[in-house]
Amino acid sequence: MHLQKLSLLNFKNFETQNFCFQEKINCFVGNNGVGKTNVLDAIYYLSFAKSYFNPVASQNIKHNEDFFVVEGEYKMPEKTETVVCSLKRGSKKVLKRNGKVYEKFSEHIGYFPLVIISPADRDLIVEGSDVRRKFIDSVISQSDKSYLQYLLNYNKVLAQRNSLLKYFAANRTFDAINLKVYNEQLNTYGSEIFKRRNLFLEAFIPIFEKRYQVISNNNEKVNLAYKSQLLNTDMLSLFEQSLERDRMLQYTSVGVHKDDLQFEIDGYPIKKFGSQGQQKSFLIALKLAQFDFIKKQANVKPILLLDDIFDKLDDTRVAQIIHLVNNNEFGQLFISDTHKERTEEVVKATNKPYKIFEL
Incomplete structure (x- = not known):
């Protein structure tokens, strides 16, 4: 299982944005405030129909807009699946898989397993x-x-x-x-x-x-x-x-x-x-x-999101995570970082296919 495509419309700081992903490693690099974490949060949305960082759903709509749409296309072992999560101000959130609307969001949980590692985890x-x-x-x-x-x-x-x-x-x-x-x-x-x-x-x-x-x-x-x-x-x-x-x-x-x-x-x-x-x-x-x-x-290998991870780790810990990637323990990986060179150096060491998105 991996996420092939992601489309954002009026989600947080993005007016409209489309991504086509590599099935192993995808990196979002750029200065603070450009929306790297927001892309990871959109991917989290597709698995859980909610934000990892902001429990107030309406605050994930871009300022001065009335709605947001997050859409993802997944490559499964035998087919392709599409997930769409949308919210209009004053209305209930809508979650669809392959065009069918979920009556209960709980039915969706676990379908596209995902784990996120983020500085926000300190709350634990x-x-x-x-x-x-x-x-x-x-x-x-x-x-x-x-x-x-x-x-x-x-x-x-x-x-x-x-x-x-x-x-x-x-x-x-x-x-x-x-x-x-x-x-x-x-x-x-x-x-x-x-x-x-x-x-x-x-x-x-x-x-x-x-x-x-x-x-x-x-x-x-x-x-x-x-x-x-x-x-x-x-x-x-x-x-x-x-x-x-x-x-x-x-x-x-x-x-x-x-x-x-x-x-x-x-x-x-x-x-x-x-x-x-x-x-x-x-x-x-x-x-x-x-x-x-x-x-x-x-x-199944869950999708793994690493938010600002290399900024928080010393070289030994980074090397340990890279070792795990090399051992094929992980499936698809999404990384956000402020330093393009550092990120590229780290992911090159994995000898796995990767893609870097500059935001």
């Missing part, structure tokens, strides 16, 4: 637990459709339970039977989510540790620790124990929506005790492990 270390949960969910969802459905169902019921708790508070009333219905549904979905996250991390953590050891030359020991209230008790017991607190707070304070991943280096939180270089290595290992996991589960 410095931001709250929701960012790390989204990472886990994104990796599992690309190879497990039913997991994504459990997640969507859980979040829908969670919103309903929270609304009911607010209603109780506003009307000074309480209905235990009504609340119990939501508790049981959340227990059904949440227990399955917890089970699959556990199984995922059992498989994922050794892959991640191996990646980190290679990148860091075995200098430190790293770990991912799964934090969940369900490790010690079941969902229904949690709801029972937190009932009074939930009524007071007017939202659901326990459940798998509170899960977290703790990033550790030599037994300590990397956020506090890891150097910048260690944190960068940790994040790259995390994303390469994501690539490995999806490749194994889906039996």
Whole structure:
């Protein structure tokens, strides 16, 4: 699988732009602000129907325009497929594959697997637990459709339970039977989510540790620790124990929506005790492990986007990534960088076909 063509219309800073890609390595070079990352984000859009960098879809429309269109043409093993994602101001986003409109975007996730490595990944270390949960969910969802459905169902019921708790508070009333219905549904979905996250991390953590050891030359020991209230008790017991607190707070304070991943280096939180270089290595290992996991589960090499990657790495780490490209571990690769000469020197060393786009 590889992306052959990309067309942008009123997407971010692009009025109209067309690209024809090489099936191995494609590089976007130019000064800051010319739109290199925006092209990578458009490719991300084709896989996930959303931006990696900006959750507000309407802000991806070019200034003073009413709509955007991102279109991609993929070469699959036996056929060519077309994906179009468009948005008009004031309307719902539309996603089509081969001319057919998706009713649910979730049906599209995993069809064109993709992994991005970006400076924005630092949020995984410095931001709250929701960012790390989204990472886990994104990796599992690309190879497990039913997991994504459990997640969507859980979040829908969670919103309903929270609304009911607010209603109780506003009307000074309480209905235990009504609340119990939501508790049981959340227990059904949440227990399955917890089970699959556990199984995922059992498989994922050794892959991640191996990646980190290679990148860091075995200098430190790293770990991912799964934090969940369900490790010690079941969902229904949690709801029972937190009932009074939930009524007071007017939202659901326990459940798998509170899960977290703790990033550790030599037994300590990397956020506090890891150097910048260690944190960068940790994040790259995390994303390469994501690539490995999806490749194994889906039996296809995901598209890999490297945003401003060489600017953030020393020569040793760059050499390591090039070694991986040489080993044919990767499929199609997209790179953005500010230095054309540096990029060309790096990709030439891979001995793979490449194309450079100056923006």
